[in-house]
Amino acid sequence: xxxxxxxxxxxxxxxxxxxxxxxxxxxxxxxxxxxxxxxxxxxxxxxxxxxxxxxxxxxxxxxxxxxxxxxxxxxxxxxxxxxxxxxxxxxxxxxxxxxxxxxxxxxxxxxx
Amino acid sequence: xxxxxxxxxxxxxxxxxxxxxxxxxxxxxxxxxxxxxxxxxxxxxxxxxxxxxxxxxxxxxxxxxxxxxxxxxxxxxxxxxxxxxxxxxxxxxxxxxxxxxxxxxxxxxxxxxxx
Numbered sequence: 773x774x775x776x777x778x779x780x781x782x783x784x785x786x787x788x789x790x791x792x793x794x795x796x797x798x799x800x801x802x803x804x805x806x807x808x809x810x811x812x813x814x815x816x817x818x819x820x821x822x823x824x825x826x827x828x829x830x831x832x833x834x835x836x837x838x839x840x841x842x843x844x845x846x847x848x849x850x851x852x853x854x855x856x857x858x859x860x861x862x863x864x865x866x867x868x869x870x871x872x873x874x875x876x877x878x879x880x881x882x883x884x
Numbered sequence: 885x886x887x888x889x890x891x892x893x894x895x896x897x898x899x900x901x902x903x904x905x906x907x908x909x910x911x912x913x914x915x916x917x918x919x920x921x922x923x924x925x926x927x928x929x930x931x932x933x934x935x936x937x938x939x940x941x942x943x944x945x946x947x948x949x950x951x952x953x954x955x956x957x958x959x960x961x962x963x964x965x966x967x968x969x970x971x972x973x974x975x976x977x978x979x980x981x982x983x984x985x986x987x988x989x990x991x992x993x994x995x996x997x998x999x
Contacts, residue, residue, distance in 0.1 A: 803985075823985070871917060871940065874926055
């Protein structure tokens with residue numbers, strides 16, 4: 773079973789609309805969360821991190837973390853065609869030997 | 885500043901061959917990761933080095949996969965012998981810091997096809 777689960781698997785959003793992505797962890801040791809984005813033919817690139825409960829906003833992107841339920845979400849407002857990509861949630865614990873554990877990703881398609 | 889460099893970008897191998905993938909991390913980074921990416925399994929960690937010391941050797945991948953850090957600016961991933969199920973994108977990433985939740989910078993990946 774994946775320790776980091778993402779939903780939905782894919783999402784279609786109209787240009788200018790809001791995209792909402794979800795991520796849940798089954799490992800209570802995970803304390804630190806990242807969102808990464810991968811465009812076709814490229815490696816993933818970090819979008820933002822969130823380590824504390826609550827919201828964190830960076831431009832059009834807002835992440836929300838609830839440590840009690842181990843749930844993280846990412847909201848993209850005013851979606852642009854360039855936001856079409858594969859989005860990964862990644863988590864890590866305090867065990868420095870483990871690195872990041874990634875979810876399977878959510879494919880976002882922004883249509884005109 | 886140069887990002888993570890991976891070569892080759894594409895590799896085609898016959899079953900049973902030995903292939904070596906190369907990675908140059910971001911200058912000054914002390915952590916280096918090798919991942920395998922497939923649609924079914926997503927990103928799977930193969931190896932993780934911190935300051936050239938192996939921290940994680942990928943468990944299930946130990947048999948035929950071997951990653952090495954020859955120096956702080958160069959790493960290789962050897963697959964020997966290759967099997968068709970190894971067809972995937974192999975990603976290298978690096979990061980800087982004393983914890984394990986620092987931002988990872990990824991290379992563009994090597995797409996491996998094993999016939």
